[in-house]
Amino acid sequence: MKNRNENGNKKLSFADVVLSFDDQRHLVQTTMSWDTRHCEESMPEYGAFLYQIREAGKESANCVDLTCKxxxxxxxxxxxxxxxxxxLALPVAMVSIGVKYLEDCPKEPRIPVYLLVGGCFGVIKLLSSLWRNIQTRRYHDVIFDDPDADGAFNSSTYRTMDTLLFLFLFGWQIAGTFWTFNIWTPHFEQLLYEPSNWCDKTVYMFTVYQLFTCYVVIAAFVLVLGTILFLQKCCCS
Known part of the structure; x- marks a missing residue:
């Protein structure tokens, strides 16, 4: 026979070799493609910011829910x-200056108190938020107010305390703004004929800069949040 050699073994033609090689190549390509699709389906990019925003838009019941998520x-x-x-450096500095200059603003003695109290609660708030963010990023667990979640940061008690702390700090910020600008540009040195009509320049100007910084950060956060919500609404409509 033409396809057998002298020893009786079957000889492979060039077409058979090419066909076998093509079959193996297709088999390898198919296996690799299936593995890639399988990995993409089993491990979606939960850490991606845009992915989370898109999922929040799909799962939100109303505008308030979407804003919260x-x-x-x-x-x-x-x-x-x-x-x-x-x-964290800001509230620590507030506590330090509030304690150091507690008696050095008789014109408005509540200003150093504002720094001291606001700094203490600010440290608590920032440390709580920082720890929560670290744990969330570590376990890739985006908290969407899931009622079945049993984590410490998902509990209603934590959320209630966190909300109350935020509202207190916001109200304390407004109070500090009123106390500070109510005596705008006071005397920075003690006067002989008015010993109580002065406020130390360090504590007063630090309070002014602290208030300005906080309002700029709040405005920037609201602007970014509003832009994201606007773009999300435009994309979904």
């Missing part, structure tokens, strides 16, 4: 986490 996602980003860590 988007705020939660934005607060859990790496940038915000790092910003919270750096921002």
């Amino acid at each position: 988007t705020t939660d996602i934005l607060c859990n980003t790496l940038f915000v986490t790092l910003f919270i860590g750096v921002s």
